[in-house]
Amino acid sequence: DQQVKQNSPSLSVQEGRISILNCDYTNSMFDYFLWYKKYPAEGPTFLISISSIKDKNEDGRFTVFLNKSAKHLSLHIVPSQPGDSAVYFCAATTANQAGTALIFGKGTTLSVSS
């Protein structure tokens, strides 16, 4: 049973426009959420995170929004650039529970065309 779901396997966006990547979760105990970016044949790199005490976190072109009642989060990239083309993974954990590990979604492949 998937606890973290990324229902869109792929997304195509034009350069300069907004990219919105979505993630849903089922475990109400999750209280810390992260987004990772991954290029082929490389390890994922951390992008941005959000704690459940917030509903928004911004870092440059990247903003993550959290809707706890809907168990939904989204990553907004504005403006999108060709170098943003990668697989984006949503991940979640219970940060106040030591000994747990991140649970990842299946990823969304973003393609940004120039």
Added chain:
Amino acid sequence: DGGITQSPKYLFRKEGQNVTLSCEQNLNHDAMYWYRQDPGQGLRLIYYSQIVNDFQKGDIAEGYSVSREKKESFPLTVTSAQKNPTAFYLCASSIGGSYEKLFFGSGTQLSVL
């Protein structure tokens, strides 16, 4: 430079053979993890260790074994019991405790001959 080193980059396994994937970190992190990536399947947790000489099974531990004799090292052995070992294997580490931002290595691609 601090980081996580995985070796080899590519590995081939013969039928019935055990193979070991290396993972070393010099970030002084307490926790280390092994994930497996299959196409369209995301990252699935194999094993993780929060402290030296202790480790826990993840979601897909069957056919794998690990050891954590040193803080810096967390090798993964893919045993002959793992019937579908072809995948991209990722090692990661974190400060540990309740803070779970992971730092990943560059991965090992394992294929079956």
